[in-house]
Amino acid sequence: MDLEQFNSRAQAAKKKNQVFFARIKKQPPKDLDSLFHEAHEVVFNNTDCLGCANCCKTTSPIFYQKDIERAAKALKIKAGDFLKTFLFMDEDGDFVLHTTPCPFLNADNTCRIYDSRPDACREYPHTNRKKMAKILDLTYRNTLVCPAVLEIVERIKKADY
Numbered sequence: 001m002d003l004e005q006f007n008s009r010a011q012a013a014k015k016k017n018q019v020f021f022a023r024i025k026k027q028p029p030k031d032l033d034s035l036f037h038e039a040h041e042v043v044f045n046n047t048d049c050l051g052c053a054n055c056c057k058t059t060s061p062i063f064y065q066k067d068i069e070r071a072a073k074a075l076k077i078k079a080g081d082f083l084k085t086f087l088f089m090d091e092d093g094d095f096v097l098h099t100t101p102c103p104f105l106n107a108d109n110t111c112r113i114y115d116s117r118p119d120a121c122r123e124y125p126h127t128n129r130k131k132m133a134k135i136l137d138l139t140y141r142n143t144l145v146c147p148a149v150l151e152i153v154e155r156i157k158k159a160d161y
Contacts, residue, residue, distance in 0.1 A: 006054070033132050058101070071113050125145075
């Protein structure tokens with residue numbers, strides 16, 4: 001995965017995607033979930049996240065208490081120590097990582113705490129969730145992070161939703 005090429009594509013599509021998302025937010029969400037889910041399946045059948053890991057390199061998931069406890073247990077440290085070492089509370093009141101790339105990202109793009117990763121990582125990029133209409137702002141932002149999300153959105157735009 002050439003992340004520089006992806007970033008150029010994502011930036012070039014940014015304005016058109018803003019317009020697209022603004023338009024679909026105004027429409028009834030009929031078929032929106034199925035469009036996203038179908039495109040998600042097609043795209044992820046041909047996607048190797050380990051070849052990219054841009055999400056882990058550039059963003060932080062939100063850590064809820066259960067995520068903190070699960071990750072801390074995997075690292076064999078106390079939840080409070082995990083919080084102090086790795087997290088801070090952002091302006092929205094969410095616990096997120098101090099740094100990017102993710103401190104649990106290995107050189108080969110695998111995750112050191114994969115089996116204990118936060119739910120936000122497990123569900124990323126969220127393009128196969130129910131009620132996609134409720135997370136369109138997040139999905140738009142993810143077009144700038146995840147090549148697969150950009151491809152999913154391009155497929156939906158071509159379907160003329």
